[in-house]
Amino acid sequence: xxxxxxxxxVGFIEYFGIVLFLLVAAFVYVYVSPKSSDILVTLRVAxxxxxxxxxxxxxxxxxxxxxxGMKEVDVFGRVIAEVVKVRSFSQPQTESVYLNxxxxxxxxxxxxxYNKQKKQYRFQGTVLQASDWLRVTIQxxxxxxxxxxxxxxxxxxxYYVTLKTQVKLENPFLYEPFNETTGVDPYVADAITVxxxxxxSDGFVLAEVLEKTVRxxxxxxxxxxxxxxxxxxxxxxxxxxxIRVAAQExxxxxxxxxxxxxxxxxxxxxxxKNITVEPRIVEIVSVESP
Amino acid sequence: xxxxxxxxxxxxxxxxxxxLFYGSLVIAPHKIAVFLFTFCYFxxxxxxxxxxxxxxxxxxxxxxPILVGKLFDIDLISGKELGIPGRDFGIAAxxxxxxxxxxxxxxxxxxxxxxxxxxxxxxxxxxLELILFLYAVGTVVAxxxxxxxxxxxxxxxxxxxxxxxxxxxxxxxxxxxxxxxxSVFTAGLFFELGIVMGQVLKGGSIGLVIxxxxxxxxxxxxxxxAGLLRYGGTYMHANALAHAMLIPxxxxxxxxxxxxxxxxxxxxxxxxxxxIVVILTMSRSVWLSVVFGLSxxxxxxxxxxxxxLKLIIVLTLAQRSxxxxxxxxxxxxxxxxxxSTLYSGGLxxxxxxxxxxxxxxxxxxxxxLMAGVGLEMDVYMxxxxxxxxxxxxxxAPNRSVLLYFPEPVHNGFLRLLIQVGLIGAVxxxxxxxxxxxxxxxxxxxxxxxxxxxxxxxxMAAYIAMIVNGFMQPILPDMPVLxxxxxxxxxxxx
Numbered sequence: 001x002x003x004x005x006x007x008x009x010v011g012f013i014e015y016f017g018i019v020l021f022l023l024v025a026a027f028v029y030v031y032v033s034p035k036s037s038d039i040l041v042t043l044r045v046a047x048x049x050x051x052x053x054x055x056x057x058x059x060x061x062x063x064x065x066x067x068x069g070m071k072e073v074d075v076f077g078r079v080i081a082e083v084v085k086v087r088s089f090s091q092p093q094t095e096s097v098y099l100n101x102x103x104x105x106x107x108x109x110x111x112x113x114y115n116k117q118k119k120q121y122r123f124q125g126t127v128l129q130a131s132d133w134l135r136v137t138i139q140x141x142x143x144x145x146x147x148x149x150x151x152x153x154x155x156x157x158x159y160y161v162t163l164k165t166q167v168k169l170e171n172p173f174l175y176e177p178f179n180e181t182t183g184v185d186p187y188v189a190d191a192i193t194v195x196x197x198x199x200x201s202d203g204f205v206l207a208e209v210l211e212k213t214v215r216x217x218x219x220x221x222x223x224x225x226x227x228x229x230x231x232x233x234x235x236x237x238x239x240x241x242x243i244r245v246a247a248q249e250x251x252x253x254x255x256x257x258x259x260x261x262x263x264x265x266x267x268x269x270x271x272x273k274n275i276t277v278e279p280r281i282v283e284i285v286s287v288e289s290p
Numbered sequence: 291x292x293x294x295x296x297x298x299x300x301x302x303x304x305x306x307x308x309x310l311f312y313g314s315l316v317i318a319p320h321k322i323a324v325f326l327f328t329f330c331y332f333x334x335x336x337x338x339x340x341x342x343x344x345x346x347x348x349x350x351x352x353x354x355p356i357l358v359g360k361l362f363d364i365d366l367i368s369g370k371e372l373g374i375p376g377r378d379f380g381i382a383a384x385x386x387x388x389x390x391x392x393x394x395x396x397x398x399x400x401x402x403x404x405x406x407x408x409x410x411x412x413x414x415x416x417x418l419e420l421i422l423f424l425y426a427v428g429t430v431v432a433x434x435x436x437x438x439x440x441x442x443x444x445x446x447x448x449x450x451x452x453x454x455x456x457x458x459x460x461x462x463x464x465x466x467x468x469x470x471x472x473s474v475f476t477a478g479l480f481f482e483l484g485i486v487m488g489q490v491l492k493g494g495s496i497g498l499v500i501x502x503x504x505x506x507x508x509x510x511x512x513x514x515x516a517g518l519l520r521y522g523g524t525y526m527h528a529n530a531l532a533h534a535m536l537i538p539x540x541x542x543x544x545x546x547x548x549x550x551x552x553x554x555x556x557x558x559x560x561x562x563x564x565x566i567v568v569i570l571t572m573s574r575s576v577w578l579s580v581v582f583g584l585s586x587x588x589x590x591x592x593x594x595x596x597x598x599l600k601l602i603i604v605l606t607l608a609q610r611s612x613x614x615x616x617x618x619x620x621x622x623x624x625x626x627x628x629x630s631t632l633y634s635g636g637l638x639x640x641x642x643x644x645x646x647x648x649x650x651x652x653x654x655x656x657x658x659l660m661a662g663v664g665l666e667m668d669v670y671m672x673x674x675x676x677x678x679x680x681x682x683x684x685x686a687p688n689r690s691v692l693l694y695f696p697e698p699v700h701n702g703f704l705r706l707l708i709q710v711g712l713i714g715a716v717x718x719x720x721x722x723x724x725x726x727x728x729x730x731x732x733x734x735x736x737x738x739x740x741x742x743x744x745x746x747x748x749m750a751a752y753i754a755m756i757v758n759g760f761m762q763p764i765l766p767d768m769p770v771l772x773x774x775x776x777x778x779x780x781x782x783x
Contacts, residue, residue, distance in 0.1 A: 011413070012458040013405040015423040016398065019451055022430045026447070030440045125438035125667070125674060 031075065036114035039121050040084060040152035043134055043145040045104040054101050055259075057091045063102040065141050072138040080111040081123075081136050083143070084152075089200035090271040092257045103258065106143055107152045108136065121150070157290035158246035161254060161262055162210070165279035167192075167239035183217020183236030191275040192239065198271045204246070206257065207270055211242035241279050243270065254287070301473050305556060307334050308352055308477035315356075315500045316485075324499060328389050346397060347459070347466050347773075348474060353390040354770050355478030355538050356524045357502055366442045367670050385445055386502075394452050394769065397459040404462060412461040412780055418724050422457055422772070425717040426450040429665070432714035437664025438671055443709075446665035452769040453721070460776035468744040469550040471777065475538035476545070476560035482535065483563040486521045486570050493519065502526045510572065510627070518626060520572045532573035533755070533764045537774070539564035540583050540751035544743040547591070549602045558603045562613070569620045572627045575700075575761035576754075583754030590733065590746040597739075644700050651699040651708055662711035669698050671708075702765035722766060725775050726752055732779055741778075748774055 045063060046056035057063075072081040084107045091101035112121040112128060121128040128134070128150045135144045167184055189212070198207040217233040247254040247262055254262040257269065267278035311331035318324045331352070335345035366385065404411075413419070429450035437443035460466075488496045494507050501524060508520040508528045520528035542561040550557065568576060591597045605613065650672060654663070663671045699705050707715040729752060733745045751774075755766035 011405060011411065011419075012401050012454075015419065015426075015454060016401070016451070019423065019426040019430065019454065022427060023444075023448060023451075026430055026434045026440075026444050029434065030444050122438075125670060 036112065036121075038109050039112050039114075039123075039128065039150070040107055040109050041128055041134070041147055042105055042107045042149040042152040043143070043147045045106060045143065045145040047144070048133060054091050055103070057101045057103055060090075060100045060102045063088055063104045066104065066106055066143055070138045070141065072136070078111070079109075081138055082109045083107075083138060084109050087200055087202055089206060089257065090198075090269070090276075092260055092269040104145075105148070106145070108143065110136070156248065158248055159254060159290060160244055160288040161247050161256075162242065162244045162285040162288075163262070163268065163281050164283040164285055165241045165243060165268060166282050167241065167277050167279040183219070183233050183238055186214075186235070186237050188275065188277065189214045189237050189239050192241065192272065192277065196272050207243055207245045207268070209241055209243055209270070209272075211240075213240040214238070215240075239279070240282070241270075242285070243268070243279075301338075301469065301551075302554060302556065304338060304348075304470065304473040305477045307331070307338065308474055309480060311352065312356065312477065312481035316498055318499050321499060325389065341464070343400070343459070343462060344464065344466060346393065346400070348470060350390060350393050350397070350456075350773065351466070351471060351474045352478070353388070353393065354767075355475070355482055355534055356500065357386075357388060357390075357526075357534075366445075367439070367666075391449070391452070394455050398451070398455045401455060401458050401462075410463060411458060412463060412465075412776075414779060415724075415728055418721075418728060419454075419457065421717060421721045421724050422454045425714075425721050426454055428714040428717040429710055432661045432710035433665050435713070436658060436661025436711055438667050438674070439664055443664035443667055453772040456769050456773045457776055460773045461779075463780070465777050465780040468740060468777075471744075471774070472541055472545055472550050472557060475541045476557050478538050479535070479542060479560045479564040479567065482523045482531065482567050485523045486531075486567050489521045489523070490519075490570065495522075500524045510630075518572055521567075521570045523567065523571075528571040529573045529576070529762055530764065532568055532571035532576035533758055533762060534767070535564055535568050535571070536576065536579060536583065536754045536758065537751045537767070537770060539568055539580065540587070540754055541744075541747045543584060543587055543750065544747040546601055547597075547599045548740065548743040550740065553602050555603060558601075562616075566616070566620065569624060572624075573762075574627055575758050577624070578761070579754040579758035582757045583750035586753045587746045587750040590749065591743065595742055643697070647697055647699045648701070648704075651704060655704075655708055658708065658711060660711045661713050662707065662709045662715075665709050668705055668708045672698075698763040700761055700763055702759040702763055705763050706765060718765075718768070721768065722756065725771055726756075728779060729775055745778055748778055 044055070045058050045066070047058070048056065050056040066083060066086050068083055068086050070083040071079045074080050086104065086106050088102045088104040091103045110121075110123045110128070112123040114121055123134070124136075126132065126134055128147060130147050130150050132147050133145070134147050135142065137143075167188065192209060192212055194209055194212050196209050197205045199205055214237050217236040217238045218230050219233045219236075220228055221231050222228045245256045245262070245268060247256045248258075249255075256262055260266070260268065262268070262281065262284065264281050264284065267280055269278050270276065308331075311327060311334075314327040314331075315324055318327060328349070332345060332349050335348050336342060339345050339348065429447045430444070433443035433447045434440055485496070485498075485501075489507060495501050501522075508522060510518045510520055521531070522528045523531040525531040525534060539561070542557075542564050545557045546561050568580060588599075592599060651668070654668075654671060658671075699708070703715075703719070706718060709715075710718075726749075729745070729749055733742070733749060736742055736745060752766070752771060755771070759765050
């Protein structure tokens with residue numbers, strides 16, 4: 001006759017065995033089973049505490065520590081994070097001309113867990129969503145920044161905008177032109193070469209100098225009777241540049257280097273080989289759609 | 291004074307052997323030596339008791355008041371990773387494997403053998419076994435379902451097996467005598483006193499291999515506490531030491547009024563050693579917990595059983611004067627800490643910060659109620675929440691999160707609920723309640739004077755740990771509590 005099950009007979013072996021089995025199963029599930037899927041995300045490298053200064057962008061030398069192909073592996077040697085692409089260019093809006101900061105976009109391939117209900121990916125406790133912060137340790141480098149694209153995708157082709165600009169002498173700290181003169185020293189003009197290109201780390205042309213016109217700077221002088229006259233400065237020069245920049249359109253507005261709006265009288269940073277100038281837009285000549 | 295007629299006296303040999311073992315740890319040049327010394331001590335215990343399992347049980351109790359044998363520090367989520375200044379050590383999620391854990395693992399192996407040989411267990415409370423089982427299962431399931439970092443939480447959930455193993459191991463017959471427990475705890479009190487006094491004299495950590503955080507001594511920077519040094523003994527934090535002292539200290543109280551054998555001054559004075567340590571930790575919650583615990587002890591002994599409590603050793607006038615002097619000095623030391631609780635002069639006042647943490651955790655609870663965020667992941671989750679705000683500007687509306695982020699909520703029961711949700715926490719709460727219930731039932735049934743005093747001490751420690759659990763991010767030490775309750779539930783009691 002079949003004996004009825006008596007739960008008091010369940011003892012250490014049974015309880016211990018079940019818990020141990022669950023633990024092993026959990027270990028296998030967490031460590032051995034493949035994670036849901038890989039996902040490509042793009043983040044902009046930034047320091048959270050310095051976000052108010054140049055968007056928290058890193059110095060150039062620190063940005064260069066992140067290399068394509070860097071991989072982080074788990075205990076089984078499986079790749080859980082990989083740097084797929086690094087794109088960087090000089091950071092505009094630096095508060096001091098002496099700072100060398102970079103805007104760095106890093107595209108990462110992350111082995112993340114996918115929540116089907118919420119349609120969200122989670123990597124090491126962080127839900128991968130645009131505008132959130134992500135901190136990933138890859139080998140001996142920390143990649144820390146704001147997620148800008150989840151999942152990552154190719155950037156749309158740029159608009160090419162031709163601009164007429166004038167290089168003015170400016171107070172580098174206040175970004176305000178002096179009232180009386182618009183001239184600059186001639187060596188500034190000499191440092192700008194026609195045909196020179198500003199590129200990002202991939203070699204993509206961000207800006208190109210098409211034309212350069214240099215003439216003696218016009219200054220305003222007055223006599224003892226209150227008459228004013230326009231005269232040429234004996235030493236300083238005015239520089240007029242025609243440049244072509246790569247821009248992207250966001251809500252009908254064209255932006256250069258992600259954040260610089262292309263509008264008349266606003267400066268356009270030109271990071272050339274020997275000099276960085278910020279000529280003011282005088283005229284928007286043409287816009288070439290992609 | 292009440293004489294014992296049933297049991298063998300508490301063993302001075304055992305106390306000195308234990309003290310010798312603790313002392314050997316002080317001179318241990320490396321953690322490997324700690325292992326070696328533990329091995330030697332175990333053989334001495336085996337020799338003294340002539341019983342392998344009893345020696346193993348005693349070894350486990352010996353390791354309660356001291357955190358030794360940190361095998362390797364897997365710094366999973368550390369202050370370094372989170373970028374918190376001054377918190378370079380792992381704040382929560384370190385996996386610390388101690389000799390005590392290895393001892394329990396060995397017990398598990400022996401239990402498998404005992405079960406296969408069908409040895410007799412003292413199984414009077416099958417519902418307790420079921421709850422212990424559910425606690426372990428609930429913890430594993432919850433960490434797998436809800437953890438933000440299951441790879442870490444699952445490792446931590448292994449430790450949920452400890453109470454189950456200890457329950458069965460301590461229910462094997464024969465079990466330890468109360469006198470052995472008292473002797474071991476007395477040695478522990480004296481040892482921690484020695485370490486703490488060394489830290490007092492040096493004004494910081496001594497630099498021993500058994501001090502878990504080598505260069506870390508807590509300094510209370512709250513405005514009213516006047517930058518007090520707080521002493522952590524062999525623990526990583528003064529509050530952790532104070533919490534661990536609750537059990538041996540509560541047991542030492544019974545040795546004041548009941549002689550577990552000879553009238554031994556050494557065992558008698560264990561209480562005072564513990565008192566000094568508990569005060570020097572400057573842990574206010576533990577002070578309050580001690581008041582609650584000792585009240586329970588006195589309610590049982592004085593009012594339920596109507597014993598006339600009298601010190602077993604008569605102190606001379608000079609001894610009493612010295613004792614009163616020491617207690618007055620320690621009382622003066624306690625004053626700034628007590629004041630800092632009642633009056634907070636600045637942003638860092640205790641009540642204010644605890645309230646902020648409570649608010650933060652309660653908000654998190656609503657979104658992680660069923661399975662929690664994972665074992666030891668609560669602080670990490672708070673970090674993730676804080677990272678949304680982006681700035682450490684003092685004027686930020688979320689400043690409480692950013693300033694006090696490294697602190698877990700100062701309520702162990704709520705903290706567990708955040709970590710493992712209802713799935714993991716409810717079995718734990720049931721377990722705490724059940725242990726108290728069976729202990730209370732047994733207390734009312736025992737007739738032996740010694741077992742009544744022993745049981746009242748255990749009940750005092752139980753209450754004290756629960757009270758402290760409500761005020762600290764530390765829970766009652768469930769494995770130890772299970773082991774002690776099982777000793778008390780033994781047939782021989």
